Amino acid sequence: MSDNENNIFDLEGDALDEALLAAIDETDEEERLAREKKAQENQKKAEQARVTAIQQEKRKAEIDELRKNLPNEGRRYFLMTEEAECDEENNKASVAGTLFGTCKKDDQIYLYRNDGRVLASKVLTVEAFNGQVYEPADEVSQSKARITFTVDYAKTGFTKENAVPKFAVLTSVKPPLKDDAGKIAIENPALSGLMFKYAEFKQDKEYVGRLLDNVIHGRFLIPGFKESADSKKLKIVMVTKKDDPNTRVLPLFTDLQALYLWRKLITGDQKPSVIVMGFPEVAKFIEKDKFDVVINPSGPVPVGLPAFAIDSMSKAIKKSSGGVKVDKETIKDGSKVVLGEPRPCEETDNIRVAITSYCKSHRDIKKAGLLYIIRNNKMSYLVIVDTTKTAAPLAFKGLTEAIKPHLNTIKTVDFSLLSEAPFANDYYSKKPWDYRE
Secondary structure: OOOOOOOHHHOOHHHHHHHHHHHHHHHHHHHHHHHHHHHHHHHHHHHHHHHHHHHHHHHHHHHHHHHHHOHHHHOOOEEEOOEEEEEOOOOEEEEEEEEEEEEEOOOEEEEEOOOOOEEEEEEEEEEEEOOOOEEEEOEEEEEEEEEEEEOOHHHHOOOOOOOOOOOOEEEOOOOOOEOOOOOEOOOOHHHHHHHOOHHHHOOOHHHHHHHHHHHHOOEEEEEEEEOOOOOOOEEEOOEEOOOOOOOEEEEEEOOHHHHHHHHOOOOOOOOOEEEEEEHHHHHHHHOOOOOEEEEOOOOOOOEEEOHHHHHHHHHHHHHOOOOEEOOHHHHHOOOOEEEEOOOOOHHHHHHHHHHHHHHHOOOOOOEEEEEEEEEOOEEEEEEEEEOOOOOHHHHHHHHHHHHHHHOOOOOOEEEEEHHHOHHHHHHOOOOOOOEEO
16 A cells, blocks of 8 residues: 555555545535535525515505605606796696606696796696697606696786796696705705706796706705715715816706716715705805806706806895895884884785795795885885895895785885894784794
8 A cells, every 4th residue: 555545546456446435425425515505505595585575575565655645646747838828717827848757637736936936736637749739638748748737816916927937847846845854855846947948948048047046046965975984074076077077067966866867877885975055155165266067967957057157146146135134223213214014905915925935945044024114204015034144145035036026006125134123023922924934
Protein backbone atom coordinates (compact mmCIF):
# COMPACT_ATOMS: atom_id res chain seq x y z
CA MET A 1 0.00 0.00 0.00
CA SER A 2 1.21 3.43 -0.84
CA ASP A 3 2.08 5.89 1.87
CA ASN A 4 -0.56 8.14 0.43
CA GLU A 5 -3.61 6.16 1.59
CA ASN A 6 -5.91 8.96 0.65
CA ASN A 7 -5.16 8.49 -3.04
CA ILE A 8 -7.47 5.71 -4.27
CA PHE A 9 -5.44 5.24 -7.43
CA ASP A 10 -2.58 3.80 -5.32
CA LEU A 11 -4.90 1.01 -4.03
CA GLU A 12 -5.39 -2.42 -5.57
CA GLY A 13 -8.11 -5.11 -5.61
CA ASP A 14 -10.85 -5.04 -2.97
CA ALA A 15 -9.41 -2.00 -1.29
CA LEU A 16 -9.71 -0.10 -4.56
CA ASP A 17 -13.32 -1.23 -5.01
CA GLU A 18 -14.22 -0.17 -1.48
CA ALA A 19 -12.57 3.19 -1.95
CA LEU A 20 -14.42 3.76 -5.23
CA LEU A 21 -17.76 2.88 -3.66
CA ALA A 22 -17.06 5.17 -0.72
CA ALA A 23 -16.18 8.01 -3.10
CA ILE A 24 -19.36 7.39 -5.10
CA ASP A 25 -21.45 7.35 -1.92
CA GLU A 26 -19.77 10.54 -0.76
CA THR A 27 -20.51 12.20 -4.12
CA ASP A 28 -24.13 11.03 -4.01
CA GLU A 29 -24.46 12.41 -0.48
CA GLU A 30 -23.02 15.76 -1.55
CA GLU A 31 -25.39 15.93 -4.49
CA ARG A 32 -28.32 14.99 -2.24
CA LEU A 33 -27.43 17.67 0.26
CA ALA A 34 -27.02 20.21 -2.55
CA ARG A 35 -30.43 19.24 -3.96
CA GLU A 36 -32.02 19.57 -0.52
CA LYS A 37 -30.38 22.96 -0.01
CA LYS A 38 -31.54 24.11 -3.43
CA ALA A 39 -35.03 22.80 -2.70
CA GLN A 40 -35.07 24.65 0.62
CA GLU A 41 -33.91 27.86 -1.10
CA ASN A 42 -36.56 27.46 -3.78
CA GLN A 43 -39.19 26.78 -1.14
CA LYS A 44 -38.09 29.87 0.79
CA LYS A 45 -38.25 31.98 -2.38
CA ALA A 46 -41.66 30.56 -3.21
CA GLU A 47 -42.89 31.36 0.30
CA GLN A 48 -41.52 34.88 0.05
CA ALA A 49 -43.17 35.29 -3.34
CA ARG A 50 -46.44 33.97 -1.89
CA VAL A 51 -46.29 36.39 1.05
CA THR A 52 -45.39 39.27 -1.29
CA ALA A 53 -48.28 38.36 -3.61
CA ILE A 54 -50.69 38.26 -0.65
CA GLN A 55 -49.41 41.63 0.58
CA GLN A 56 -49.70 43.13 -2.91
CA GLU A 57 -53.20 41.74 -3.33
CA LYS A 58 -54.17 43.05 0.09
CA ARG A 59 -52.65 46.44 -0.72
CA LYS A 60 -54.43 46.50 -4.07
CA ALA A 61 -57.73 45.71 -2.35
CA GLU A 62 -57.09 48.50 0.18
CA ILE A 63 -56.27 50.96 -2.61
CA ASP A 64 -59.37 49.90 -4.58
CA GLU A 65 -61.50 50.36 -1.47
CA LEU A 66 -59.87 53.71 -0.78
CA ARG A 67 -60.51 54.84 -4.34
CA LYS A 68 -64.19 54.01 -3.94
CA ASN A 69 -64.33 56.55 -1.13
CA LEU A 70 -62.25 59.19 -2.93
CA PRO A 71 -63.86 61.86 -5.08
CA ASN A 72 -63.97 60.64 -8.69
CA GLU A 73 -62.30 57.33 -7.68
CA GLY A 74 -59.05 59.20 -7.23
CA ARG A 75 -58.81 60.18 -10.91
CA ARG A 76 -56.80 63.35 -11.58
CA TYR A 77 -57.53 65.41 -14.67
CA PHE A 78 -57.16 68.96 -15.94
CA LEU A 79 -58.71 71.12 -18.64
CA MET A 80 -57.67 74.71 -19.38
CA THR A 81 -60.66 76.66 -20.64
CA GLU A 82 -60.33 77.76 -24.26
CA GLU A 83 -64.06 78.21 -24.93
CA ALA A 84 -66.94 78.78 -22.50
CA GLU A 85 -70.73 79.16 -22.58
CA CYS A 86 -72.72 80.24 -19.52
CA ASP A 87 -76.44 79.66 -18.97
CA GLU A 88 -77.73 81.71 -16.00
CA GLU A 89 -81.34 80.64 -16.52
CA ASN A 90 -80.51 76.94 -16.03
CA ASN A 91 -77.64 77.41 -13.55
CA LYS A 92 -74.95 75.75 -15.62
CA ALA A 93 -71.85 76.46 -17.71
CA SER A 94 -69.88 74.59 -20.37
CA VAL A 95 -66.15 74.72 -21.01
CA ALA A 96 -64.19 73.27 -23.91
CA GLY A 97 -60.51 72.46 -24.32
CA THR A 98 -58.06 69.59 -24.24
CA LEU A 99 -58.73 67.18 -21.37
CA PHE A 100 -55.68 65.61 -19.73
CA GLY A 101 -56.89 62.58 -17.76
CA THR A 102 -60.32 60.93 -17.61
CA CYS A 103 -63.56 62.78 -16.76
CA LYS A 104 -66.94 61.14 -16.18
CA LYS A 105 -70.49 62.34 -15.72
CA ASP A 106 -71.41 63.16 -12.07
CA ASP A 107 -67.77 63.81 -11.15
CA GLN A 108 -67.03 66.38 -8.46
CA ILE A 109 -64.94 69.14 -10.04
CA TYR A 110 -63.41 72.53 -9.24
CA LEU A 111 -63.11 75.62 -11.42
CA TYR A 112 -60.05 77.74 -10.59
CA ARG A 113 -60.66 81.33 -11.64
CA ASN A 114 -58.11 84.10 -12.20
CA ASP A 115 -59.37 86.12 -9.21
CA GLY A 116 -58.38 83.49 -6.66
CA ARG A 117 -61.87 82.08 -6.20
CA VAL A 118 -62.54 78.38 -6.59
CA LEU A 119 -65.96 77.12 -7.64
CA ALA A 120 -66.87 73.59 -6.50
CA SER A 121 -69.34 71.92 -8.82
CA LYS A 122 -70.66 68.70 -10.37
CA VAL A 123 -70.31 67.45 -13.94
CA LEU A 124 -73.66 67.32 -15.72
CA THR A 125 -72.54 66.06 -19.14
CA VAL A 126 -69.34 65.05 -20.91
CA GLU A 127 -68.88 65.34 -24.67
CA ALA A 128 -66.04 64.19 -26.90
CA PHE A 129 -64.98 66.05 -30.05
CA ASN A 130 -65.01 63.78 -33.11
CA GLY A 131 -63.18 66.24 -35.34
CA GLN A 132 -66.30 68.10 -36.41
CA VAL A 133 -68.83 68.22 -33.55
CA TYR A 134 -69.09 67.33 -29.87
CA GLU A 135 -70.87 64.05 -29.12
CA PRO A 136 -72.27 62.84 -25.76
CA ALA A 137 -70.06 60.26 -24.01
CA ASP A 138 -69.97 58.35 -20.73
CA GLU A 139 -66.41 59.52 -20.23
CA VAL A 140 -63.67 61.36 -22.11
CA SER A 141 -59.94 60.81 -21.79
CA GLN A 142 -56.87 62.54 -23.25
CA SER A 143 -58.70 64.41 -26.01
CA LYS A 144 -60.60 67.57 -26.86
CA ALA A 145 -63.77 67.69 -24.79
CA ARG A 146 -66.65 69.83 -23.63
CA ILE A 147 -67.76 69.57 -20.00
CA THR A 148 -70.99 71.04 -18.62
CA PHE A 149 -71.30 71.63 -14.88
CA THR A 150 -73.55 73.34 -12.34
CA VAL A 151 -73.19 77.00 -11.33
CA ASP A 152 -75.36 78.69 -8.70
CA TYR A 153 -75.23 82.20 -10.14
CA ALA A 154 -77.37 83.77 -7.41
CA LYS A 155 -75.33 82.33 -4.56
CA THR A 156 -71.90 83.00 -6.06
CA GLY A 157 -72.74 86.41 -7.51
CA PHE A 158 -71.34 85.36 -10.89
CA THR A 159 -72.87 86.41 -14.18
CA LYS A 160 -72.74 84.77 -17.57
CA GLU A 161 -70.08 87.31 -18.54
CA ASN A 162 -67.64 86.56 -15.70
CA ALA A 163 -68.44 83.06 -14.35
CA VAL A 164 -65.75 81.35 -16.45
CA PRO A 165 -62.78 83.65 -17.19
CA LYS A 166 -60.41 82.93 -20.04
CA PHE A 167 -57.76 80.36 -19.09
CA ALA A 168 -59.69 79.23 -16.01
CA VAL A 169 -58.76 75.65 -15.08
CA LEU A 170 -61.31 72.88 -14.56
CA THR A 171 -59.92 69.95 -12.58
CA SER A 172 -60.75 67.09 -10.23
CA VAL A 173 -58.08 68.31 -7.79
CA LYS A 174 -59.63 70.09 -4.83
CA PRO A 175 -58.03 73.10 -3.12
CA PRO A 176 -55.23 72.05 -0.73
CA LEU A 177 -56.90 72.44 2.66
CA LYS A 178 -55.58 71.33 6.04
CA ASP A 179 -56.55 67.86 7.24
CA ASP A 180 -57.48 66.87 10.80
CA ALA A 181 -53.78 66.54 11.67
CA GLY A 182 -53.08 70.09 10.53
CA LYS A 183 -51.17 68.94 7.43
CA ILE A 184 -51.77 70.35 3.97
CA ALA A 185 -51.04 68.65 0.67
CA ILE A 186 -48.76 70.39 -1.79
CA GLU A 187 -50.94 70.98 -4.82
CA ASN A 188 -50.98 73.71 -7.44
CA PRO A 189 -54.08 72.75 -9.44
CA ALA A 190 -54.46 75.91 -11.54
CA LEU A 191 -50.73 76.02 -12.34
CA SER A 192 -50.68 72.32 -13.28
CA GLY A 193 -53.66 72.78 -15.59
CA LEU A 194 -52.07 75.78 -17.30
CA MET A 195 -48.71 74.04 -17.75
CA PHE A 196 -50.24 71.34 -19.95
CA LYS A 197 -50.82 73.98 -22.64
CA TYR A 198 -47.51 75.82 -22.22
CA ALA A 199 -46.04 74.87 -25.60
CA GLU A 200 -49.14 76.09 -27.41
CA PHE A 201 -49.77 79.34 -25.51
CA LYS A 202 -46.36 80.50 -24.30
CA GLN A 203 -46.45 83.46 -26.73
CA ASP A 204 -49.83 84.64 -25.38
CA LYS A 205 -49.22 87.48 -22.87
CA GLU A 206 -52.50 86.95 -21.00
CA TYR A 207 -51.78 83.22 -20.65
CA VAL A 208 -48.21 83.84 -19.47
CA GLY A 209 -49.45 86.41 -16.95
CA ARG A 210 -51.92 83.87 -15.56
CA LEU A 211 -49.20 81.21 -15.42
CA LEU A 212 -46.71 83.45 -13.60
CA ASP A 213 -49.36 84.64 -11.17
CA ASN A 214 -49.90 81.02 -10.13
CA VAL A 215 -46.16 80.51 -9.77
CA ILE A 216 -46.01 83.57 -7.49
CA HIS A 217 -48.77 82.15 -5.29
CA GLY A 218 -47.46 78.58 -5.46
CA ARG A 219 -45.92 76.31 -2.84
CA PHE A 220 -43.49 73.74 -4.20
CA LEU A 221 -41.73 70.53 -3.28
CA ILE A 222 -37.93 70.69 -3.53
CA PRO A 223 -35.81 67.52 -3.17
CA GLY A 224 -32.73 67.33 -1.00
CA PHE A 225 -30.36 64.80 0.56
CA LYS A 226 -29.27 64.61 4.17
CA GLU A 227 -25.70 65.78 4.70
CA SER A 228 -25.14 62.73 6.96
CA ALA A 229 -27.17 59.86 8.38
CA ASP A 230 -27.83 61.66 11.67
CA SER A 231 -28.11 65.15 10.18
CA LYS A 232 -31.37 67.07 10.06
CA LYS A 233 -30.08 69.44 7.40
CA LEU A 234 -30.80 68.83 3.73
CA LYS A 235 -28.62 69.73 0.80
CA ILE A 236 -30.91 70.89 -2.00
CA VAL A 237 -30.64 68.90 -5.22
CA MET A 238 -29.82 70.80 -8.40
CA VAL A 239 -30.24 69.52 -11.96
CA THR A 240 -28.33 70.52 -15.10
CA LYS A 241 -29.49 71.87 -18.44
CA LYS A 242 -29.52 69.38 -21.30
CA ASP A 243 -27.82 71.81 -23.64
CA ASP A 244 -25.43 73.15 -20.98
CA PRO A 245 -24.25 70.49 -18.46
CA ASN A 246 -22.22 73.09 -16.58
CA THR A 247 -25.28 75.17 -15.65
CA ARG A 248 -27.16 74.18 -12.51
CA VAL A 249 -30.94 74.63 -12.29
CA LEU A 250 -33.23 74.50 -9.24
CA PRO A 251 -36.08 71.98 -9.72
CA LEU A 252 -39.52 72.75 -8.30
CA PHE A 253 -42.35 70.23 -8.18
CA THR A 254 -46.02 71.17 -8.16
CA ASP A 255 -47.23 67.98 -6.44
CA LEU A 256 -46.23 64.47 -5.34
CA GLN A 257 -47.12 62.92 -8.71
CA ALA A 258 -44.70 65.22 -10.55
CA LEU A 259 -42.01 64.50 -7.94
CA TYR A 260 -42.52 60.75 -8.36
CA LEU A 261 -41.91 60.97 -12.11
CA TRP A 262 -38.53 62.54 -11.34
CA ARG A 263 -37.65 60.15 -8.51
CA LYS A 264 -38.04 57.16 -10.82
CA LEU A 265 -35.05 58.45 -12.78
CA ILE A 266 -32.77 58.59 -9.73
CA THR A 267 -30.14 55.84 -9.50
CA GLY A 268 -28.52 54.63 -6.31
CA ASP A 269 -29.82 53.51 -2.94
CA GLN A 270 -30.37 56.92 -1.38
CA LYS A 271 -33.73 58.48 -2.01
CA PRO A 272 -34.27 62.21 -1.50
CA SER A 273 -36.29 63.89 1.20
CA VAL A 274 -38.27 67.00 0.37
CA ILE A 275 -38.72 70.49 1.72
CA VAL A 276 -41.50 72.95 0.94
CA MET A 277 -40.91 76.48 -0.32
CA GLY A 278 -43.27 79.25 -1.29
CA PHE A 279 -42.31 81.59 -4.11
CA PRO A 280 -40.76 84.28 -1.86
CA GLU A 281 -38.47 81.64 -0.33
CA VAL A 282 -37.50 80.33 -3.76
CA ALA A 283 -36.69 83.86 -4.94
CA LYS A 284 -34.60 84.49 -1.85
CA PHE A 285 -32.75 81.19 -2.26
CA ILE A 286 -31.65 81.92 -5.84
CA GLU A 287 -31.06 85.65 -5.29
CA LYS A 288 -27.31 85.30 -4.68
CA ASP A 289 -26.30 82.69 -7.27
CA LYS A 290 -28.98 83.55 -9.86
CA PHE A 291 -30.02 79.98 -10.55
CA ASP A 292 -32.54 79.31 -13.28
CA VAL A 293 -35.64 77.35 -12.25
CA VAL A 294 -37.43 74.42 -13.88
CA ILE A 295 -40.90 73.37 -12.76
CA ASN A 296 -41.56 69.61 -13.01
CA PRO A 297 -38.34 68.69 -14.88
CA SER A 298 -39.61 65.16 -15.62
CA GLY A 299 -43.05 66.28 -16.71
CA PRO A 300 -45.86 65.96 -17.42
CA VAL A 301 -44.85 69.32 -18.96
CA PRO A 302 -41.64 71.03 -17.78
CA VAL A 303 -41.57 74.83 -17.65
CA GLY A 304 -38.28 76.71 -17.32
CA LEU A 305 -37.94 80.17 -15.80
CA PRO A 306 -34.67 82.12 -16.02
CA ALA A 307 -33.25 83.71 -12.89
CA PHE A 308 -33.94 87.26 -14.13
CA ALA A 309 -37.64 86.40 -14.50
CA ILE A 310 -37.82 85.14 -10.91
CA ASP A 311 -36.04 88.29 -9.75
CA SER A 312 -38.46 90.55 -11.67
CA MET A 313 -41.48 88.68 -10.27
CA SER A 314 -40.12 89.01 -6.74
CA LYS A 315 -39.55 92.77 -7.11
CA ALA A 316 -43.02 93.28 -8.56
CA ILE A 317 -44.58 91.55 -5.57
CA LYS A 318 -42.64 93.68 -3.11
CA LYS A 319 -43.78 96.87 -4.85
CA SER A 320 -47.44 95.89 -4.97
CA SER A 321 -49.17 94.76 -1.80
CA GLY A 322 -52.60 95.09 -3.38
CA GLY A 323 -53.83 98.10 -1.45
CA VAL A 324 -52.81 100.79 1.00
CA LYS A 325 -51.46 99.18 4.13
CA VAL A 326 -52.92 100.72 7.27
CA ASP A 327 -50.32 101.11 9.99
CA LYS A 328 -51.05 101.16 13.69
CA GLU A 329 -50.09 104.82 14.12
CA THR A 330 -52.74 105.93 11.65
CA ILE A 331 -55.39 103.68 13.17
CA LYS A 332 -54.82 105.18 16.61
CA ASP A 333 -55.53 108.67 15.29
CA GLY A 334 -59.26 108.72 16.01
CA SER A 335 -59.71 112.22 14.61
CA LYS A 336 -58.81 111.03 11.14
CA VAL A 337 -60.03 107.44 11.05
CA VAL A 338 -63.45 105.85 11.60
CA LEU A 339 -63.84 102.09 11.55
CA GLY A 340 -66.99 100.02 11.35
CA GLU A 341 -68.78 96.94 10.05
CA PRO A 342 -69.96 97.11 6.42
CA ARG A 343 -73.71 96.93 6.03
CA PRO A 344 -75.05 93.59 4.75
CA CYS A 345 -75.82 93.74 1.03
CA GLU A 346 -75.07 91.76 -2.12
CA GLU A 347 -71.76 93.54 -2.58
CA THR A 348 -70.42 92.82 0.90
CA ASP A 349 -71.83 89.27 0.81
CA ASN A 350 -69.88 88.60 -2.38
CA ILE A 351 -66.73 90.15 -0.93
CA ARG A 352 -66.96 87.96 2.17
CA VAL A 353 -67.40 84.86 -0.02
CA ALA A 354 -64.36 85.88 -2.09
CA ILE A 355 -62.26 86.43 1.05
CA THR A 356 -63.24 83.05 2.50
CA SER A 357 -62.66 81.20 -0.77
CA TYR A 358 -59.20 82.70 -1.19
CA CYS A 359 -58.12 82.15 2.42
CA LYS A 360 -59.15 78.48 2.41
CA SER A 361 -56.51 77.79 -0.23
CA HIS A 362 -53.65 79.57 1.57
CA ARG A 363 -52.27 77.92 4.68
CA ASP A 364 -50.35 81.06 5.75
CA ILE A 365 -53.60 82.91 6.48
CA LYS A 366 -55.06 82.09 9.90
CA LYS A 367 -57.95 84.57 10.05
CA ALA A 368 -59.46 87.34 7.94
CA GLY A 369 -62.27 89.84 8.44
CA LEU A 370 -63.98 92.64 6.50
CA LEU A 371 -64.52 96.17 7.91
CA TYR A 372 -64.83 99.64 6.45
CA ILE A 373 -62.55 102.56 7.16
CA ILE A 374 -63.21 106.30 6.70
CA ARG A 375 -60.00 108.26 6.45
CA ASN A 376 -59.85 111.94 5.47
CA ASN A 377 -63.57 111.72 4.59
CA LYS A 378 -62.92 108.88 2.11
CA MET A 379 -64.41 105.45 2.66
CA SER A 380 -62.78 102.16 1.67
CA TYR A 381 -63.05 98.54 2.71
CA LEU A 382 -60.51 97.32 5.24
CA VAL A 383 -59.50 93.66 5.38
CA ILE A 384 -57.74 92.50 8.55
CA VAL A 385 -55.49 89.52 7.83
CA ASP A 386 -53.80 87.28 10.39
CA THR A 387 -50.63 86.12 8.62
CA THR A 388 -46.88 86.67 8.73
CA LYS A 389 -45.11 89.76 7.42
CA THR A 390 -43.30 87.56 4.89
CA ALA A 391 -46.55 86.18 3.49
CA ALA A 392 -48.44 89.50 3.68
CA PRO A 393 -47.52 90.97 0.24
CA LEU A 394 -48.72 87.88 -1.62
CA ALA A 395 -51.82 87.58 0.56
CA PHE A 396 -52.78 91.23 0.04
CA LYS A 397 -52.25 90.98 -3.72
CA GLY A 398 -54.24 87.75 -4.02
CA LEU A 399 -57.11 89.05 -1.89
CA THR A 400 -57.25 92.21 -3.98
CA GLU A 401 -57.68 90.16 -7.15
CA ALA A 402 -60.38 88.06 -5.48
CA ILE A 403 -62.30 91.09 -4.18
CA LYS A 404 -61.88 93.46 -7.14
CA PRO A 405 -64.73 92.05 -9.34
CA HIS A 406 -67.24 92.77 -6.54
CA LEU A 407 -66.35 96.41 -5.84
CA ASN A 408 -69.22 98.66 -6.86
CA THR A 409 -70.32 101.24 -4.30
CA ILE A 410 -66.86 101.38 -2.71
CA LYS A 411 -63.94 101.15 -5.12
CA THR A 412 -60.90 100.75 -2.87
CA VAL A 413 -59.61 98.17 -0.41
CA ASP A 414 -57.04 98.63 2.34
CA PHE A 415 -55.28 95.88 4.25
CA SER A 416 -53.77 95.53 7.69
CA LEU A 417 -51.97 92.74 9.46
CA LEU A 418 -53.72 91.67 12.63
CA SER A 419 -50.41 92.14 14.48
CA GLU A 420 -50.48 95.84 13.49
CA ALA A 421 -54.17 96.42 14.25
CA PRO A 422 -54.60 96.00 18.03
CA PHE A 423 -58.22 97.22 17.85
CA ALA A 424 -59.14 94.16 15.75
CA ASN A 425 -58.60 91.64 18.57
CA ASP A 426 -61.14 93.47 20.71
CA TYR A 427 -63.57 93.87 17.81
CA TYR A 428 -63.42 90.21 16.79
CA SER A 429 -63.72 88.99 20.36
CA LYS A 430 -67.37 90.08 20.05
CA LYS A 431 -67.93 89.31 16.36
CA PRO A 432 -67.05 86.21 14.32
CA TRP A 433 -64.25 86.38 11.78
CA ASP A 434 -65.31 86.09 8.15
CA TYR A 435 -62.65 83.41 7.80
CA ARG A 436 -61.00 81.33 10.48
CA GLU A 437 -58.98 78.18 9.80
